[in-house]
Amino acid sequence: MPTSLSPAPILPALPPNPLGSYLKDRRTRLDPAAFGLSGRRRTPGLRREEVAQRANISSTWYTWLEQGRGGAPSADVLDRIASSLMLTDTEREHLFMLGLGRPPEVRYRPTEGVTPRLQRLLDTLEVSPALIKTATWEVVAWNRAAAIVLTDWGQEPPEQRNILRRIFCDPDVRAAQHDWDTLARFVVAAFRADAARAGAASEVAKLVDELCHRSPQFRELWQQHDVVNWGEGTKRLTHPTLGPIELEYSSFAVDGRPDLSMIVYNPVDPAVAARIRELIQPQPARSRARGTARPEQSSAESARPDAQPSVRQRN
Numbered sequence: 001m002p003t004s005l006s007p008a009p010i011l012p013a014l015p016p017n018p019l020g021s022y023l024k025d026r027r028t029r030l031d032p033a034a035f036g037l038s039g040r041r042r043t044p045g046l047r048r049e050e051v052a053q054r055a056n057i058s059s060t061w062y063t064w065l066e067q068g069r070g071g072a073p074s075a076d077v078l079d080r081i082a083s084s085l086m087l088t089d090t091e092r093e094h095l096f097m098l099g100l101g102r103p104p105e106v107r108y109r110p111t112e113g114v115t116p117r118l119q120r121l122l123d124t125l126e127v128s129p130a131l132i133k134t135a136t137w138e139v140v141a142w143n144r145a146a147a148i149v150l151t152d153w154g155q156e157p158p159e160q161r162n163i164l165r166r167i168f169c170d171p172d173v174r175a176a177q178h179d180w181d182t183l184a185r186f187v188v189a190a191f192r193a194d195a196a197r198a199g200a201a202s203e204v205a206k207l208v209d210e211l212c213h214r215s216p217q218f219r220e221l222w223q224q225h226d227v228v229n230w231g232e233g234t235k236r237l238t239h240p241t242l243g244p245i246e247l248e249y250s251s252f253a254v255d256g257r258p259d260l261s262m263i264v265y266n267p268v269d270p271a272v273a274a275r276i277r278e279l280i281q282p283q284p285a286r287s288r289a290r291g292t293a294r295p296e297q298s299s300a301e302s303a304r305p306d307a308q309p310s311v312r313q314r315n
Helices: 016-029 050-056 059-067 075-084 089-100 116-123 142-147 161-170 173-177 181-196 202-216 216-222 272-279 284-290
Strands: 130-134 137-140 232-239 243-254 257-267
Touching: 016 050, 016 059, 016 089, 050 059, 075 089, 075 284, 116 130, 116 137, 130 142, 142 272, 161 173, 161 181, 161 202, 161 216, 173 232, 181 272, 202 216, 243 272, 257 272
Parallel strands: none
Antiparallel strands: 130 137, 130 257, 232 243, 243 257
């Protein structure tokens, strides 16, 4: 007679002590030789006391954490353990989710650009102006549509590629807005929300102090403590060539870079898209006849050694 087979045991989706299991797994993957530790070892990786010493915490407490007896660690302790275990940003975030049920605070990282892959994504948006901004609203990447329709950021020195400075300190930008007062109120409230998440207190304080001195309107709005998310909405502006145009914008997080966000402006209808496309498409004959300079460039084109100056457009 056929015999019945016992079903294979079903492994739990998570171990009973997920934090401890994760700490042990990361610890055993480290090479002691990379830390100047020699000699034979019975088990792979660093010992518990070595991790604790690197993190400047009690070896007993660290052992309890691995065993699920240490209670809830503080964010500071988790940060030191993450450094001790040489965790990546993604691994560090996972450690915080296991230990505290929330991600760590955003680490502000000044940046001069983005990855080539992210720049290529921007460049695929032919008639949709798109840009990448930091938590302090520095523009670090943009596509050609943004350079033509909004602002030719490549013509600005890096320290001046700030959205708030443009809105509050550039009269041409102010004149191009359909409703500057509403825009100003919105961007200050959105910036305040971003600043609280930025982890860049000194950078934010310096920028706010500068804008408060340069713009009475900014100072008044900043004192109101309003906050909003960038989210989605509609932008209306008057372009020097296109005339009045309307764009729908959406804000997206950049995976793996919580300090960055991408803003995409889509034409509200095919007619606006067609007008933008006609302006963006190169027209060598007309350019030569008028003696114009090279068209506005994306951040990738502007960064090339052979990049030439471009005609600046106001947003």
